[in-house]
Amino acid sequence: MLAKRIIPCLDIKDGQTVKGTNFIHLRQAGDPVELGRIYSEQGADELVFLDITASHEERKTFTDLVKRVAENISIPFTVGGGINELSDVNRLLEAGADKVSINSSAIRHPHLIDEIAFHFGSQVCVVAIDARQTEAGWKCYLNGGRIETDKDLFSWATECNDRGAGEILFTSMNHDGVKNGYANDALAILSETLTIPVIASGGAGKPEHFRDTFEKGNADAALAASVFHFGEIKIPELKQYLCGCNINIRL
Amino acid sequence: MNVAIVKYNAGNICSVDYALRRLGVQVNVTADTEELRRADKIIFPGVGEAVNTMSYLRRTGLDTVIKSLKQPVLGICLGMQLLCNHSEEGNVDCLGIFDVEVKKFTPSCRKEKVPHMGWNTISHTNSPLFNGFDKDEFVYFVHSYYVPLCAYTIAETDYILPYSSALHKDNFYATQFHPEKSGSVGEQILKNFLNI
Numbered sequence: 001m002l003a004k005r006i007i008p009c010l011d012i013k014d015g016q017t018v019k020g021t022n023f024i025h026l027r028q029a030g031d032p033v034e035l036g037r038i039y040s041e042q043g044a045d046e047l048v049f050l051d052i053t054a055s056h057e058e059r060k061t062f063t064d065l066v067k068r069v070a071e072n073i074s075i076p077f078t079v080g081g082g083i084n085e086l087s088d089v090n091r092l093l094e095a096g097a098d099k100v101s102i103n104s105s106a107i108r109h110p111h112l113i114d115e116i117a118f119h120f121g122s123q124v125c126v127v128a129i130d131a132r133q134t135e136a137g138w139k140c141y142l143n144g145g146r147i148e149t150d151k152d153l154f155s156w157a158t159e160c161n162d163r164g165a166g167e168i169l170f171t172s173m174n175h176d177g178v179k180n181g182y183a184n185d186a187l188a189i190l191s192e193t194l195t196i197p198v199i200a201s202g203g204a205g206k207p208e209h210f211r212d213t214f215e216k217g218n219a220d221a222a223l224a225a226s227v228f229h230f231g232e233i234k235i236p237e238l239k240q241y242l243c244g245c246n247i248n249i250r251l
Numbered sequence: 252m253n254v255a256i257v258k259y260n261a262g263n264i265c266s267v268d269y270a271l272r273r274l275g276v277q278v279n280v281t282a283d284t285e286e287l288r289r290a291d292k293i294i295f296p297g298v299g300e301a302v303n304t305m306s307y308l309r310r311t312g313l314d315t316v317i318k319s320l321k322q323p324v325l326g327i328c329l330g331m332q333l334l335c336n337h338s339e340e341g342n343v344d345c346l347g348i349f350d351v352e353v354k355k356f357t358p359s360c361r362k363e364k365v366p367h368m369g370w371n372t373i374s375h376t377n378s379p380l381f382n383g384f385d386k387d388e389f390v391y392f393v394h395s396y397y398v399p400l401c402a403y404t405i406a407e408t409d410y411i412l413p414y415s416s417a418l419h420k421d422n423f424y425a426t427q428f429h430p431e432k433s434g435s436v437g438e439q440i441l442k443n444f445l446n447i
Contacts, residue, residue: 002410003370003389040434045370071269076391076432096265098432121300123366123393166368197364220369250370250389 003250004214004242005045005221006235007199008228010035011052012081015061017229018052030229033068039228040075042235045250047073048101048169048223051081052144063095070096078126084109089116093124101126101169104142107149107156110163117164122196125167127160129153131186132173138186145173154189161194168194169223171201179205179227187217199223207233207241214247252445255290257317257330258282260307263298263431267327270431270441284316292445293320296431297329301353301396302341304329318346323447324423331418331425332396340396348423351401356411366395367410373428378405378419380426382443388436390416390428398427 010017010032017032036047049069051062059082066079079092080101089100106113106127116125130141131153138153157168170190172183182203190198197220200213204224213219227233242249256267258280271278271294279286287293295317297304308314317324317334326334333345338353345353356365372387397414400407406417408427418425424444430437 001371002367005369070266071272074270074273074432074434074437076429094265096269098266121298123368166366192361195358195361195364197368220364 001248003045003248004219005199006043006210006239006249007046007048007221007223008035008039008044008235009048009050009201009223009225010229011050011225012062012065013053015065032065033072035229036069036073036077039235040073043239043251044075044235046075046221047077049077049079050101051079053081063091066092066095066097080126080128085112086115086119089120089124093120099124099126099166101128103128103130106160107140107142107151110159113160113163113165117166122164122166125165126169126199127157127165127167128169128171129157129160130171130173133183133186141173153186154193157190158193161196165196167197167199167220169199169201172203175203176201177226178203181205181209182213182217182219182222184213184217187213187219191218191220197221204233207238210238211242211245211247214242215245252276252291253289254278254292254294254445255287256280257287257293257295257313259311259313260304261297261299261329263296263328263429266429267294267296267431270438274438274442274445276445282311282313284312287316287320291322292447293322293324295324295326295330295334297327297331297333298393299329300340301329301332301338301345302343304333305343305345308333308346314346318348321422323444325444326423326425327431328394328427328429331427332398334418334423334425335398338396349398349401349403349418349420349425351398351403351415353396353398355396358411363411366393367397368393371408371410371428373406373408373416375404376406376417378417378424379447380417380419380424380440380443381406382446383439384436390426390430390433390436390440392416392428394427
């Protein structure tokens with residue numbers, strides 16, 4: 001049976017790992033390659049590296065980092081941040097990334113999803129969606145949560161699915177950084193509606209939150225950052241706990 | 252030991268290259284017939300699409316070279332599928348080492364998502380490729396097409412249906428999963444192949 005995946009996410013700025021709380025304050029949390037290698041040895045199933053600056057000058061630093069990750073780590077990894085066209089995808093795949101994650105650029109140019117799927121295969125194309133629950137429902141955001149759009153989470157996720165995305169990485173901005181659990185109600189709807197895997201993101205604080213997102217949110221994978229980076233949750237212990245809950249996990 | 256990776260338009264060549272280098276092996280990524288024939292071990296990787304890849308192999312003559320190899324060869328993912336007779340992906344004739352057809356997964360419900368992507372177990376393993384494992388180990392898969400169980404099956408995986416996750420015939424070995432992305436289990440499988 002296919003295992004549920006545990007995915008540490010490393011936000012990268014100037015070649016270093018950082019993590020924001022509610023998308024604002026950033027704290028330092030170490031060397032990305034070293035952290036990635038440690039996570040891989042501890043049993044992380046995949047890694048995500050997000051270039052949160054993604055300015056033109058810093059692209060090359062990030063591409064070099066992707067290459068060093070690929071050289072040193074023997075599990076799949078996704079990279080995102082500043083991917084606007086096919087040549088960006090090609091550059092990152094050539095550096096050794098397994099998948100790319102697109103977010104704002106997908107909302108601005110939805111056809112990019114079709115193009116990535118056609119040229120490199122659906123499995124390469126992760127669409128990340130940042131959304132906030134408002135009185136008008138779940139709305140998608142651009143630019144790391146800074147700009148609201150009129151796109152509805154569920155219809156946008158379905159469109160991504162139909163255009164050939166391989167996975168949806170859904171971050172609830174209401175839950176992110178709060179450490180009070182994932183947005184399981186919204187995740188359950190996404191898992192039910194979509195034919196591609198859904199990665200839960202935003203809200204992990206305790207091992208029970210991972211159990212709940214797999215059991216109640218039907219997520220295929222759970223992503224977290226600071227709880228792993230600061231050692232609040234250790235991956236081997238988390239995986240033992242989830243196994244004990246009869247969740248299919250790779251040990 | 253001289254290990255060659257068949258160089259062609261496949262997506263995961265550098266990942267396989269890095270994985271072998273981590274094992275301390277000298278790797279030659281090449282499309283040169285003589286260099287391939289001289290290698291002690293050959294890896295035929297693959298991420299991509301069957302029709303384009305087969306036409307590339309035919310155009311470059313690599314199809315004939317691969318079929319004529321006598322040393323141990325390891326096909327990975329699309330590399331494994333291309334070693335079979337025929338693929339439903341684009342309805343294309345392949346290299347025909349393994350006399351079996353590559354089929355497309357047909358999900359029977361929404362839970363059965365295609366591609367089969369992520370970590371799944373290999374069971375009923377029956378080959379030196381899997382030396383050192385005493386339980387069903389997890390390895391990493393990404394694929395939408397599969398090889399049914401057949402006379403060459405040396406490992407099986409259950410997703411939508413039980414199918415071949417590894418094959419063996421004479422000097423040809425093949426895995427549907429990616430040993431180069433399967434952590435320490437994958438490293439052991441690559442080491443086992445190098446020791447064949």
